[in-house]
Amino acid sequence: MRRLLNGLALLLVAQPALAQDSYATLPGTETLPEGVVQVSPLVPTMGEHWADPATLPLGPIYCVHRGKIVCLEFMIAQQEFTEGQSWPALAGMHGLPPVNHTRIGFEPAGHEGFEVPHYDIHMYFLSPAEVAQIQPE
16 A cells, blocks of 8 residues: 555656656747747637637647647637538648647637637647646746
8 A cells, every 4th residue: 555655646746747748749839830920828728829810710720838839729610510511631730749639619609719609629739637737827
């Protein structure tokens, strides 16, 4: 039992270091494609939003935290799904790490920047636990 408790304590102490290592492997804002600019301040669990205004509202939108790209976001209108539209190859830039997990959220009234009913699709390069820590400092 003592060995188990010591192992859990070590894991809890090491967790911030693991998160820092995850960030170390992510590309920074200096690698963003030409024309991409910051379009929002930090949003909890997402980071700052960066995009090429010419590609909005679809995106890609790059979620940035601590200067690192933590996810890609795409916004797709509900009407486009209803009409049967397809997106065979949603893509961001080259050199992004593998996706850790994806969240798809429905925005029934839209939100600032895209005021129609739509789906926000976030493809994260960090674990859900690390994403939960993306908060204003």
